[in-house]
Amino acid sequence: MVTTPLLPSDYLDLVSPLRAGADLRGRIEAVHPETADAATIVIRPGRGWRGHTAGQYVRIGVDVDGRRLWRAYSITSPTNRQDGRVTITVKAIPDGKVSNHLVRRAKPGTLVQLDQPTGDFVLPEAKPAKVLYLTAGSGITPVMGMLRDIDFDDVVMIHSAPQPQDVIFRDELHDLVAAKKLRLTEVHTDTDGVLDIARLDELVPDWAERETWACGPAGLLDAAEEFWSERGVRERLHTERFRPGIVAAGDGGEVTFSATGKTVEADGATPLLDIGEEAGVLMPSGCRMGICFGCVTPLKAGAVRDLRTGEITEAEPGVLIQTCVSAAAGPCDIER
Numbered sequence: 289m290v291t292t293p294l295l296p297s298d299y300l301d302l303v304s305p306l307r308a309g310a311d312l313r314g315r316i317e318a319v320h321p322e323t324a325d326a327a328t329i330v331i332r333p334g335r336g337w338r339g340h341t342a343g344q345y346v347r348i349g350v351d352v353d354g355r356r357l358w359r360a361y362s363i364t365s366p367t368n369r370q371d372g373r374v375t376i377t378v379k380a381i382p383d384g385k386v387s388n389h390l391v392r393r394a395k396p397g398t399l400v401q402l403d404q405p406t407g408d409f410v411l412p413e414a415k416p417a418k419v420l421y422l423t424a425g426s427g428i429t430p431v432m433g434m435l436r437d438i439d440f441d442d443v444v445m446i447h448s449a450p451q452p453q454d455v456i457f458r459d460e461l462h463d464l465v466a467a468k469k470l471r472l473t474e475v476h477t478d479t480d481g482v483l484d485i486a487r488l489d490e491l492v493p494d495w496a497e498r499e500t501w502a503c504g505p506a507g508l509l510d511a512a513e514e515f516w517s518e519r520g521v522r523e524r525l526h527t528e529r530f531r532p533g534i535v536a537a538g539d540g541g542e543v544t545f546s547a548t549g550k551t552v553e554a555d556g557a558t559p560l561l562d563i564g565e566e567a568g569v570l571m572p573s574g575c576r577m578g579i580c581f582g583c584v585t586p587l588k589a590g591a592v593r594d595l596r597t598g599e600i601t602e603a604e605p606g607v608l609i610q611t612c613v614s615a616a617a618g619p620c621d622i623e624r
């Protein structure tokens with residue numbers, strides 16, 4: 289009664305936001321530029337942080353222009369870091385709300401919301417004899433978490449970036465090469481063109497014997513999955529995608545968020561999660577790429593299209609949709 293309308297925990301948050309029992313938060317303690325458009329954010333997680341396995345990602349909730357937005361970022365620090373801090377490394381993408389905020393505007397002292405780390409793009413408990421990392425652009429981040437965590441006897445990496453100065457962690461990678469802990473091929477796509485996956489036979493002749501972790505744009509991962517499948521070694525390839533592969537867009541429609549009382553026009557290619565957030569509707573979300581089911585929402589009326597497959601779902605009682613990979617297919621009503 290004394291603190292109404294705030295809760296006692298709201299006052300505790302002011303003095304001790306990282307305490308045990310509070311919603312999991314972290315404090316940004318430093319921001320280190322890595323390249324012209326990428327930076328490493330050093331975060332001290334609060335008391336409830338359970339730690340991560342190399343290669344996993346964390347969802348982070350950041351306030352951008354007064355709105356809390358959630359995105360996933362791979363953890364780039366090793367699991368045994370002594371000071372209890374963790375790092376993520378973010379590449380700013382054109383028009384990207386959260387990535388530009390974190391790379392260019394985040395300040396030490398800022399509190400962010402955190403989820404527990406998750407993800408199955410991780411190293412196995414039994415060390416493989418030979419490892420290949422196939423990465424491009426910001427796809428190097430989960431692999432850097434692995435490289436910093438465990439030494440393997442025989443590690444090869446093929447990394448693509450437009451130019452040498454765009455290679456995130458380049459100095460550290462070259463230190464590993466000098467220490468004979470890594471064999472590295474850099475592909476500079478501005479001059480060399482995009483990596484033709486068939487060049488693996490020449491670049492890493494024993495690639496099929498290697499346990500491989502690949503992370504990068506859809507084009508690289510699609511090509512790798514096909515290549516490994518054709519050679520009958522698909523089970524040796526582990527991939528991580530940062531965004532869903534959108535193959536099917538159609539006509540959009542008028543979207544109603546009936547619980548909030550908002551109606552907006554949507555095209556047939558933009559996920560309803562983005563449409564709702566843009567309209568100021570409180571939308572639950574997780575990975576934003578169709579894997580965690582953190583965004584499922586009842587479809588009250590109309591139809592939506594699954595952007596990954598083109599499949600249309602029509603409203604009927606009990607039908608749930610994943611808003612992060614569904615777009616309007618005509619007028620529809622989403623129960624938010």
Ligand SMILES: Cc1cc2nc3c(=O)[nH]c(=O)nc-3n(C[C@H](O)[C@H](O)[C@H](O)COP(=O)(O)OP(=O)(O)OC[C@H]3O[C@@H](n4cnc5c(N)ncnc54)[C@H](O)[C@@H]3O)c2cc1C
Nearest residue numbers: 345359360361362377378379383384385386387426429530
């Ligand atoms: C498991 C996982 C791990 C991830 N780890 C990292 C990481 O370590 N470092 C990192 O920088 N990013 C990582 N991402 C991507 C990150 O979550 C965001 O998608 C990215 O930062 C863009 O968010 P934004 O708010 O800046 O862009 P938004 O404002 O959401 O989008 C702006 C525009 O960019 C497009 N877009 C959205 N995401 C991407 C993308 N990844 N690449 C290209 N275009 C995009 C959108 O379609 C839109 O047109 C990861 C994603 C996942 C699912």
Ligand code: FES
Nearest residue numbers: 574575576581612
């Ligand atoms: S947010 Fe993870 S499935 Fe939609």
